[in-house]
Amino acid sequence: MNDFTVGTGPGAEPPPTDTAVRPPLSGVLVADFSRVLAGPYATMLLADLGAEVIKVEGPQGDETRGWTPPVRGDVSTYYLGVNRGKRSIALDLRDDTDAALARELARRADVLIENFKPGGLARYGLDYESVRATNPGSVYASITGFGTGAGGHVPGYDLMVQAISGLMSLTGSPDGPPYRAGISVFDVMAGNHAVIGILAALRHRDATGQGQHVELNLLSSALTGLVNHSSAYAAGGVVPFRMGNAHPSVFPYEPLPTADHDLIVAAANDGQFRRLCEVLDLPDVPADPRFAHNADRTEHREELRPILEERLATRGAVEWFEALTAVGVPCGPINTIDGGFAMAERFGLDPIVTVGEGERAVPTTRNPIRFSATPVGYLHPPPELDEHGTELRAWLTTPQEADGD
Numbered sequence: 001m002n003d004f005t006v007g008t009g010p011g012a013e014p015p016p017t018d019t020a021v022r023p024p025l026s027g028v029l030v031a032d033f034s035r036v037l038a039g040p041y042a043t044m045l046l047a048d049l050g051a052e053v054i055k056v057e058g059p060q061g062d063e064t065r066g067w068t069p070p071v072r073g074d075v076s077t078y079y080l081g082v083n084r085g086k087r088s089i090a091l092d093l094r095d096d097t098d099a100a101l102a103r104e105l106a107r108r109a110d111v112l113i114e115n116f117k118p119g120g121l122a123r124y125g126l127d128y129e130s131v132r133a134t135n136p137g138s139v140y141a142s143i144t145g146f147g148t149g150a151g152g153h154v155p156g157y158d159l160m161v162q163a164i165s166g167l168m169s170l171t172g173s174p175d176g177p178p179y180r181a182g183i184s185v186f187d188v189m190a191g192n193h194a195v196i197g198i199l200a201a202l203r204h205r206d207a208t209g210q211g212q213h214v215e216l217n218l219l220s221s222a223l224t225g226l227v228n229h230s231s232a233y234a235a236g237g238v239v240p241f242r243m244g245n246a247h248p249s250v251f252p253y254e255p256l257p258t259a260d261h262d263l264i265v266a267a268a269n270d271g272q273f274r275r276l277c278e279v280l281d282l283p284d285v286p287a288d289p290r291f292a293h294n295a296d297r298t299e300h301r302e303e304l305r306p307i308l309e310e311r312l313a314t315r316g317a318v319e320w321f322e323a324l325t326a327v328g329v330p331c332g333p334i335n336t337i338d339g340g341f342a343m344a345e346r347f348g349l350d351p352i353v354t355v356g357e358g359e360r361a362v363p364t365t366r367n368p369i370r371f372s373a374t375p376v377g378y379l380h381p382p383p384e385l386d387e388h389g390t391e392l393r394a395w396l397t398t399p400q401e402a403d404g405d
Contacts, residue, residue, distance in 0.1 A: 021374065022374065023049050023374055023377040024049050024371065025046060025049040025050040025051040026050040027050075028050070028051040028110045028111065029054070029110050030043055030047075030054065030111040031054055031105045031106055031111070031113070032056060032086065033102075033113065033114040033116070033121070034114055034115040035057070035062045035063060035064070035115065036063055037082060037158070037184055037187040038115060038188070038190040038191045038218070039115045039143050039191065040055075040064075040083055041187065041188055041192075042113060042191040042192070042198070043055070044082050044083060044084055045192075046198070047084065047085025047086055047377075048084075048085055048377065048378065049369075049377075050377055051110075053086040053087070054087050054105060055083065055086040055088045055089070057091070057386070058090065058092060058093070059092050061090070061385040062079060062083070064076055064078045064079040064083075065079045065385065072362065075382075080362055080364065081364065083383065084364050084378060084382050085380050086380060086383055087383055087387070087388035087392065088384065088388055088389070089386060089389045089392040090385055093124045093126075099125070101397075103125050103130075103134075104396045104397075105392075106126055106135065107135045108135075109135070109138060110137070111138070111139045111140075111141065111202070112131060112138055112139070112141070113140075113141040113143070113194065113198070114143070115142070115143040115156075117155075118147075118148040119148075119152075128142070128213045132211065136209075136210060137205055137210065137211045138211040139214060140211065140212075140214065141197060141198050141214040141216065142213065142214070143191075143217070144216070144217045145160070145218050146219050147217045147219070151217075151219070156217070156218050158185070158187045158218065159180055161186045161222050162180050162181060162185070163178075164219060164222075165222035167180075167181065167186075167226065168180055169241070170226075170240055170242055172242050173244045174242050174244055185225070186221055187218065189221045189225045190221040193216050193221050198214060201214050228249070232248075246301075248298075249294075249298060250268050250294060251298045251301040251304065251305075252265045252266070252267050252301075252304070253265070253267070253268060256305070256308055256309055257309055258316055258317045259312075259314060259316045259317075260317055261317040261333060261334065263320055263333060263334075264331055264333070264334060265308070265324075265329070265330075266330040267329055267330070268330070270292070270293055272328065272330065273286060273291075273297065274286045275324075275327045275329050276308075276324065276329045279320075279327060279329065282308075282311060285307060290304070317333050318333065321333055350366060351366050352364070352366065353365075353366045353378055355378040355379075355381045360381045362381045362382060364378075
């Protein structure tokens with residue numbers, strides 16, 4: 001374990017006095033050499049779980065600091081959204097002194113995560129083999145766009161991966177152009193996969209004392225993330241196609257018009273469909289051989305859709321939502337983001353937490369994981385560039401035992 005813990009730096013929050021309620025990754029030190037989204041998202045999740053994350057930035061800072069609008073004050077909300085819980089130190093790896101500090105941080109860290117181009121850190125002695133030589137217990141996680149082999153030279157951007165993986169071919173109207181998803185979905189997915197890999201490698205280290213190299217790439221995350229569509233091709237030789245909001249294997253499972261707004265209806269099994277028809281006052285429809293089972297409904301969707309739409313047109317989306325959810329039929333209005341947060345509040349999910357105090361307080365989206373024994377923590381607001389540089393330089397230049405204990 002590392003020797004840099006919460007509460008050691010100037011102005012840091014004191015550690016909990018009851019170790020039983022420490023977050024689950026308390027005592028784990030993460031050296032974060034990543035930037036933009038996939039890596040920073042992963043390290044933010046690790047910080048939420050109690051890890052001490054040191055964000056290493058170049059002199060100009062993480063690119064997302066300048067990705068505006070929107071802003072909170074003069075800071076990009078993009079940056080704020082994926083960097084809570086960290087300390088920042090600005091190091092110019094081209095400078096010998098700064099590079100030496102980076103190597104010392106890597107020597108002391110339990111986890112190092114980076115998303116440089118393959119081989120890009122070798123010139124600074126920060127590649128996996130160099131780090132392992134001084135820190136054999138290090139879990140070293142690398143995130144690339146397309147791996148380190150034949151695709152290693154190709155830059156990895158989420159939009160590129162949405163195109164190359166086939167996701168865009170599945171998104172949009174059947175007779176319209178391909179569309180990107182509304183978020184950088186594969187950056188987020190790769191960040192989650194990175195956390196899973198890191199936690200598994202830490203578990204292995206607990207058992208053996210040895211670290212290892214954990215490698216992720218956006219394209220592989222994308223292909224596994226396409227789930228049923230990937231399986232359609234890999235297991236069935238079927239190339240899926242764009243269907244708008246329709247589902248290839250389930251009906252009804254799409255937006256349907258009501259008296260005012262569209263309503264998502266997801267009656268994915270026969271019981272849900274029967275209850276849907278009961279609420280819609282369509283008692284004979286479930287007995288119709290064309291609609292009795294999901295495969296039948298999917299085959300005859302163009303015959304069933306107008307029957308459902310005619311009844312849904314008699315009431316508004318909110319009214320139908322209340323009536324259908326009362327009997328266990330999955331459905332929901334199509335909200336804007338503010339509506340999504342409002343719905344989460346209604347359900348008691350408390351979706352926003354405020355990190356920091358006073359002028360530094362930042363409202364941010366709550367970590368979705370809840371533990372019965374070890375809480376998620378929100379110790380620090382997203383750091384300013386090099387905010388903790390002075391204390392971290394002092395710590396890194398203080399002699400330590402090689403194993404960090």
